[in-house]
Amino acid sequence: MSKQSSRPITEIYKATRKREGIVTKVENAGKYEAKSDIKAKNKTETKPKCEQEVAVDEDQELELLKQFDLDSKFGPCIGITRLERWERAAKHRHIPPQQVKDIILSHHEDQLYTQCLWNEYHM
């Protein structure tokens, strides 16, 4: 018990974000891990430079999509896909940005892009 209480709770229950965008909780409750092992897991690998640029672009795209979700001019966003919301906004002539549609279509397999910001919260 004392060994476990010395580790912060964020290391016992780690929240990791996989590439597919699904947030998973890795539960390590009760398992004893040496501090060195934990540090090895948390060390980020150095990426080559072009990968880092790609990551920045993706972040910008995701930010753009997030702003699209939060813009109340286009109506409520929960419960429908971003593309459906874009089509609906276009139908009502609110002129949604074409760039948003391009981003969604180019990542049409990826739920992080196609679904709204609150997709993982079941409402």
Added chain:
Amino acid sequence: MFGDVEKLTEKANALLSDPSTDRNLHLERCRGSYESHCERFALMNPNFCRQYAHLYAERLEQQRVFVLLSAQKKWGSRIPVRKLSELTVGEKCVVVGTLFKHMELKPNILKEVSEEHNLLPKPPRRTFTDEADTLILEDEVQRTVLVGDIDVLTSVTGVIIAVMGEEQEDGHFRVDEFCFSELPAQLSRPVLQADAYIAIVSGLNVGGHVDTMLSLQLLIDYLTGVLGGENDQAEVASITRLIIAGNSLSKSTNDSANKTKYVTRHAQADSVEGVKALDDILLQLVASMDVDLMAGESDPTNFMLPQQPLHRCMFPQAAKYETFHNVTNPYEADVSGIRLLGTSGQNVTDICRFSGNDDPVEVLEKTLLWGHLAPTAPDTLACYPYYNEDPFILTSCPHIYFAANQPSFQCKNFEGPAGQKVLLLTIPRFSETSTCVIVNLRSLDCHPISFEMRSPAADGIDLDVDK
């Protein structure tokens, strides 16, 4: 034709005469053109995981345009149109939004489960209105309380309204005038060469404990031309279509969920008997005329509006005929060029319950003025969570507008602001009144036909002959 007094005396004489010797009398039922417009009420691939915010947003977006047009016509374009977030105190302006009626007595699930209130089951109320109800105007992001020259009692939640007035110091909006969406244009009524009629009946309530089989059989015999003399049969031949507008099966056939397993294990469901009886009735009718069967509140189909057509497999005998049509509720169609729009009555009953309007024909008129078939959906009337459309918005003005399953027969000729002429009809429940309604498509006249049975026992006269 049906209601003339001289013709009635002629008919009476014909009824009491010898049977006709003309064995070659062959009457053919006239059939008019028919086009269904129920596609927007059909639910393809329903997805129930959505919230209702989309439906309200869609309703506001679509109707806002027409409401603004109507507001401009009424108040001119000098008065500015503002959103609720742009209001300033004391400035006269026009705001468009959705009306919400805050009602204390409205059934609220949160109050029911709240332990601090310890509520006992309340007796069912006919209406939920109260003097303390308030009206609130909502647009996409804000809401404000409305005070002033607007009638709270007759308003309902879900109507898109434009109000003109100014914001007061206390944050409430004082209304001077208000207006709704314009009634859409009506297609011109075609001039029919000969009299053509349609019959509308509702609330057959087959399979219930109330025995209406005799009246029902009389209705069937009348419509299929078996009843009456040659004159009657000739008249009935001009009835082109029958619309059965909901509640064909009695509420008592809805299988009770409260019955325990040992009671229901070997018993056949009540609904099976009821549907079989309905199939027999329909078989007699479809063999002779086009029948449109709408679903109602007590029928075995989905409960939410728009109700989907009753499934063909429930009517194995009647479904073989091409004159048998299952249609959605609400129902819209062109019969001989006349646009018909109607519901099984849930929308009107719901509006009557949550407002002070108690006259169903007045409610029908109001729904036309509001531009929406069922504004209380989805607040108090169950409705499918649409996200991209609101099929209950009136896009064209009908010629005949009916609501079925009402307490009595009423009709009214309504004239719209742009000269639209609509016949408003309420169809009574057949199980209570034994009445069906015949509408003349050429002149838009209507009248009821009653098949009421007056048995001596019901009148209190003693049947015993030898006392």
